[in-house]
Amino acid sequence: MLDNLIRTKGREGRRGYTxxxxxxxxxxxxxxxxxxxxxxxKPRLAEVDEPTVVRxxxxxSRQNWGIDTNFYPLGSCTMKHNPRANEVAANNPGFAGLxxxxxxxxxxxxxxxxxxxxxxxxxxxxLPAVSLQPLAGAQGELTSILMVKKFFEDAGDDGRTTxxxxxxxxxxxxxxxxxxxxxxxxxxxxxHGCVDVDELKELVDETTAALMITNPNTCGxxxxxxxxxxxxxxxxxxxxxxxxxxxxxxxxxxxPAEAGVDVMHFNLHKTFSTPHxxxxxxCGAIACSETLAPFRPDPAVAKEGxxxxxxxxxxSIGRVAGFHGNFGQxxxxxxYIQMHGPDLRDVTDMAVLNANYxxxxxxxxxxxPYDELCKHEVVVQPPKGMKAxxxxxxxxxxxxxxxxxxxxxxxxxxxxxxxxxxxSKETLDDFIGAMLELAESRAEDLEESPTHAPTxxxxxxxxARQLKARW
Amino acid sequence: xxxxxxHTEEDVREMLDAIGVETLxxxxxxxxxxxxGELNLPAALSEYEALREVDRLAKENDTxxxxxxxxxxxxxxxxxxxxxxxxxxxxLTSYTPYQPEISQGTLQSIFEFQSIVSELTGMEVSNASVxxxxxxxxEAALMTARLTKRDxxxxxxxxxxxxxxxxxETYRVEVVELPFGDGTTDFSDVPDDVSGVFVQSxxxxxxxxxxxxxxxxxxxxxxxxxAVCDPISLAVLEAPGNLGxxxxxxxxxxxxxxxxxxxxxxxYMATGQKSVRQLPGRICGETVDRNGKLAYVLTLRxxxxxxxxxxxxxxxxxxxxxxxxxxxxxxxxxGPEGLREVAELxxxxxxxxxxxxxxxxxxxxxxxxxxxxxxxxELPDVEKANEALLDAGMVGGLDLGDGxxxxxxxxxxxxxxxxxxxxxxxxxx
Numbered sequence: 024m025l026d027n028l029i030r031t032k033g034r035e036g037r038r039g040y041t042x043x044x045x046x047x048x049x050x051x052x053x054x055x056x057x058x059x060x061x062x063x064x065k066p067r068l069a070e071v072d073e074p075t076v077v078r079x080x081x082x083x084s085r086q087n088w089g090i091d092t093n094f095y096p097l098g099s100c101t102m103k104h105n106p107r108a109n110e111v112a113a114n115n116p117g118f119a120g121l122x123x124x125x126x127x128x129x130x131x132x133x134x135x136x137x138x139x140x141x142x143x144x145x146x147x148x149x150l151p152a153v154s155l156q157p158l159a160g161a162q163g164e165l166t167s168i169l170m171v172k173k174f175f176e177d178a179g180d181d182g183r184t185t186x187x188x189x190x191x192x193x194x195x196x197x198x199x200x201x202x203x204x205x206x207x208x209x210x211x212x213x214x215h216g217c218v219d220v221d222e223l224k225e226l227v228d229e230t231t232a233a234l235m236i237t238n239p240n241t242c243g244x245x246x247x248x249x250x251x252x253x254x255x256x257x258x259x260x261x262x263x264x265x266x267x268x269x270x271x272x273x274x275x276x277x278x279p280a281e282a283g284v285d286v287m288h289f290n291l292h293k294t295f296s297t298p299h300x301x302x303x304x305x306c307g308a309i310a311c312s313e314t315l316a317p318f319r320p321d322p323a324v325a326k327e328g329x330x331x332x333x334x335x336x337x338x339s340i341g342r343v344a345g346f347h348g349n350f351g352q353x354x355x356x357x358x359y360i361q362m363h364g365p366d367l368r369d370v371t372d373m374a375v376l377n378a379n380y381x382x383x384x385x386x387x388x389x390x391x392p393y394d395e396l397c398k399h400e401v402v403v404q405p406p407k408g409m410k411a412x413x414x415x416x417x418x419x420x421x422x423x424x425x426x427x428x429x430x431x432x433x434x435x436x437x438x439x440x441x442x443x444x445x446x447s448k449e450t451l452d453d454f455i456g457a458m459l460e461l462a463e464s465r466a467e468d469l470e471e472s473p474t475h476a477p478t479x480x481x482x483x484x485x486x487a488r489q490l491k492a493r494w
Numbered sequence: 495x496x497x498x499x500x501h502t503e504e505d506v507r508e509m510l511d512a513i514g515v516e517t518l519x520x521x522x523x524x525x526x527x528x529x530x531g532e533l534n535l536p537a538a539l540s541e542y543e544a545l546r547e548v549d550r551l552a553k554e555n556d557t558x559x560x561x562x563x564x565x566x567x568x569x570x571x572x573x574x575x576x577x578x579x580x581x582x583x584x585x586l587t588s589y590t591p592y593q594p595e596i597s598q599g600t601l602q603s604i605f606e607f608q609s610i611v612s613e614l615t616g617m618e619v620s621n622a623s624v625x626x627x628x629x630x631x632x633e634a635a636l637m638t639a640r641l642t643k644r645d646x647x648x649x650x651x652x653x654x655x656x657x658x659x660x661x662x663e664t665y666r667v668e669v670v671e672l673p674f675g676d677g678t679t680d681f682s683d684v685p686d687d688v689s690g691v692f693v694q695s696x697x698x699x700x701x702x703x704x705x706x707x708x709x710x711x712x713x714x715x716x717x718x719x720x721a722v723c724d725p726i727s728l729a730v731l732e733a734p735g736n737l738g739x740x741x742x743x744x745x746x747x748x749x750x751x752x753x754x755x756x757x758x759x760x761x762y763m764a765t766g767q768k769s770v771r772q773l774p775g776r777i778c779g780e781t782v783d784r785n786g787k788l789a790y791v792l793t794l795r796x797x798x799x800x801x802x803x804x805x806x807x808x809x810x811x812x813x814x815x816x817x818x819x820x821x822x823x824x825x826x827x828x829g830p831e832g833l834r835e836v837a838e839l840x841x842x843x844x845x846x847x848x849x850x851x852x853x854x855x856x857x858x859x860x861x862x863x864x865x866x867x868x869x870x871x872e873l874p875d876v877e878k879a880n881e882a883l884l885d886a887g888m889v890g891g892l893d894l895g896d897g898x899x900x901x902x903x904x905x906x907x908x909x910x911x912x913x914x915x916x917x918x919x920x921x922x923x
Contacts, residue, residue: 026780026788029606029826039827040573042835046909047846052730052838055864060702062732066613070829077575080603080823084584087599091583100589104498108541110581113754117552122563123756124892125556129884132554133755146534158625158757161799161811169664188804198799198809202636204666207804245524276522278529300580300816301600302590302776304625304758320664341664345566345628345657345745346756358548364538372518373499379521380509396524415593425593430800447500448509476595479784483594486781486793490770492619493609 028494029079033070040073067494086477087301088424094450098400098427098439099193099241101271101293103374108362109297109355118354123346127332133350134331137324140357144289144310147270147367149280152316154323155308156348160268161195163288163307164235167264168203169340170286170311170318171233174262177318177338183232183261189218191242191431196235196266205232212433216242216393218252227259237266238273238282239398241431241439243378245272253283262286262315270294271443272375272398275368279310286311295356306352322347373444374399377451381440384455388462392434400441402434406462409469411436414461416480419473421457560911561889564868564902565698566627566655567756568748570726570836571906572824576750579823580816590776590812594791595783600815601790604778607818610825614725615742616733617764622776622813627745628661630761631692631722633774633808634743635667637765638690638718640772640807641740648690651679653697654722677701677860681711688715693739694722695731699900700844700868701860702731709738725749725762725821726840727866729833741765750824751817760814760821771797774808836905840867844903847912854920859898870898873919882922888915 052061071079088095095102113119121133141153157163168186175183186200187210197207210226213219218236234256238246246252253263265279265287271294273279279287291297292305299305311319320343322333333347363370375398382391382401389403405414415425415438427439442451461469473479501509506518515521522528539547561569580586584599591597591604604622611620624630631654639646646667650659652674663669670688673680678701684691693708705721712719720741721734726748728734734742747759765773771794779793799806828836844867848858851871859870871891873879876899880890888911891901899919903912 028602028609029822030609033829038829038832039575040832042571042832042839042905043908045839045842047842047912049838050842050845052841056702056731057864059706059737060704060732060864062728062730063736065830065834066610066728066733068610068613068830068833069826070831071826073575073827076823076826077578079826080579080819081582083599083602084579084582085599086597086602087584087588088593088596089584089587091587093596095587095589097589097592102587102589105587106498106541108545110586111545112548114577115548115552117549117555117557119752119754120557120561120569121555121755122561122569122753122889123567124563124565125889126880129556129889130755132551135551135554143535149529158629159810159812161809162625162629165809169666194798194800194803194806195809195811197804198802198806201804201806202665202809247524247526250527275533276529277525277527281527281529298586298816299589300814301585301588301597301603301819302622302815303812304760304814304817305812321660342628342657342660343664344757345626345655345661345759349757350755351758354548358544360535361539361544361547362541364535365533366538367533367535369499372521373501375521376501376506376509376513376518379513379515383513396521416595419593419596424596427592444499448505473595477598478595478787478789481594481783481789481791482781483791483793486779486791487795490619490767490793491780492605492770492777492793493612494606 029069029071030494032075032079035070037070037072039071039076093422093424094446094454095424096426096440096442097424098441099268101441101443103296103443104445105296105298106359109358112358113351113354131331134324136354136357138326138331140353141324143360144308147274148287148310149278150310151313152319153308153310154319155353156320156344157307157309158344158349159303159305160288160290160307162343163309164195164199164266165202166320166343167286167288167309168199170315171262172203173318173338173340174315175232182230185230186232187226187234189236190433191240192235192237193241193266193268216240216244217246217248220248220251223252223255227255227261231259231261233262233264235264235266237269239269242393242402243397243400244393245398249282268293269399272371274371276371286315291352291356295359297352297355304349304352306349370444377442377444377446380451381442381455385458388459400439402437402439404434404436409466411438413466413469416472417461417464417469418457420475423454423457559887559889560907562891562901562915563889565892565900566657566745567753568902568904569753569906570748570904572750572752573827575827576820576823580820585816585819591792594789598789601778603819603822604815605790607822608778610822611762611764614728615764616735617742618767619770620762620764621773622778623818624761624763624775624810625814626757626759626761628658630743630763631658632661632665634720634741634763635662635690636665637741637772638720641718641769642689644689647688648692649684649688650692653679653699653703654692654694655698677863678703681707684711684715686715688717690718690720692720692722696724696727696866696868699860699870700865701863702866705734705737705739726833726837730837746821749821751820758814758817760817772807775810776813839905840903843907843912844869847903847916850916854916856920867904868900868902870900872897873899879919879922882918886914886918
């Protein structure tokens, strides 16, 4: 079968880039390296010219949908518009050319950005201390839970072995607990889809280190008992960690610290609109209480007099990244917040308005398992006998990126819709129209979709069975 | 504000009516405790004002100077095409390719990235990338424990980038130290209870290590060998897969990523087919659609957190798709000969500078050890030398804190810059 890989478009001897000529004496590798250290066969890489490279990857990009091309209501992922000013900021040569190990005195501009962003995230969360270092949301989670782990270790409390995780949690939560050498224990839900407080009271004991809560949770429902949950944990000497993936529902409306949260992570690529880039890079900054502040990763940025410096928190868990974190994403998020200021609350208001509008308009045709106010996203189920997968693929033929499907796991045939604040009423109305039309479709017709996408449905089992992951 | 959120007052009114509530506040009736105040953030700036502030702060950094710092991030040429491609909205503003029918661009670029990594490392299979080089190293340490069914305990030497070692330790892996002599690691006495033996080549001090010796020692101890390699070096050095290494990892930043004060970069990880189920992160594989058309899809998902939850082989969720794409485009432009030329230019210039420094009476810390483009020079006062360099408009090398300066030379440095560097540093006391 013919593939369309870059390597097939080349010919031996073609080059896509010209390097400066050598202006010093050639150092011959075989003069000072042992023979078996030298490469014998050249790697089988593409040999192509620049026009071919540009055309190849431009055409590949056209097989992709992004926020720029289509409405992308992927629940839990906050696919909002990415302002281009943020890209201009990150490409500024005064930042792009800065080496991470240049002494602090040579990087005061970058340190000031980091220091200000720490302050912004602190204000938004109400939590006094921040680390920008975690490189993604999942790493922010792990950083938070490692901080909890080290708190108990340093306190000599070796009986804290359990982390509680609601059944609605992102898969990263239990995986994080395991990676930090805790046992993840699942906790059930009440009739609103929220953490079951009675069950929590039963489960919490002297072995509990923390509860990982997502608020609003992955059903898009606000955890109405969060303050009581925090109290129960605190009484038992445990911590409340908040997964901040859904912070787009909270800006200026609730501050996690005031609800009793001890530590949380942000997804700067969700809430603060640094682009997702096809699955990364992101930034999973964390914020925490004074109690946990000494355990933050090394280093944090402090201001001493007029100068910004890196400091190692006293009982730091160590580093979680090679350098200071994904600075480019920090710069983008900082610029985004600069352009919003206290108006960040409008972001949340419009995101929540849009999700509730979809809930109200789809309800009746689609089942809404928790049919009360939702926050920035809403979970619905297709009409009886229809599959979420088929509706999702049908949406592609209507020009919409599908919502998240089959998540949260607690809702059968779940479709988690997150419109974000950057979509117009016309876009939402058209999307709702498509959803309602699909609900009337015959299952066997939908099963054929998509027919207007770059490919038809794929044989996913074959990819795993006959693994071919390279040319 | 309104430029990112389209609703007019009338839109909001109509939507609140459809929902059946009076005000926006009503949408937060269930929120407790509520935040009632105004966020204490600086007032919103227009785009023009915000970018003026970006410019002001950018000028507070010392950039645009010849850089002699490396130690894990390198000042290499980034072809213009790389930025153009990764700025395309279809790549930039898409998410993880969960819907393969409309994500073939990202998926095929991941497949190409995996192919490049596999080719350079001489390994059978690669993942779609992880956060950065340090995390690739730490994930590899955990991987050796799963594969050997031993407790996570790895042997490393001072030749491993100390930042990588710190991340390994943060991930709760025990580290035992191997002796480090004249610029290289002594692998002759590896403890027999470790899960992995790490060899970085070129190592932190720039010296080419004996990956074959590391592999042999690891296997004798019943452990796995993890090679940590600068991808550019693999254009000229033997692939670790051909020297017995079981896992190859590293930092992909030199392949077309700007320094950007430390990130975003991308870590790469590659291994043998038999170990693929213990490889963390996304893997993209080839398949066909219903019409038999070749296509790509994320595969072996059963390893991952969203399926396996607490039993997943890592909590990692994202790959660095966009920076991995930068590496893919960079490598396509360079080709095997271009990569080799980047390596050889750097080697020539580094050796020229090292020679000049020695001629002026300075000594190298490891004069007999083979290096590529990084080396340590002994100086009476590194801090003072770096100050003199900055005064002369150059960013000096890394102060090792023990009288040594770790100097990196890339293809960007001109003879003029190298001569100026040598002159300043020789006269700086």
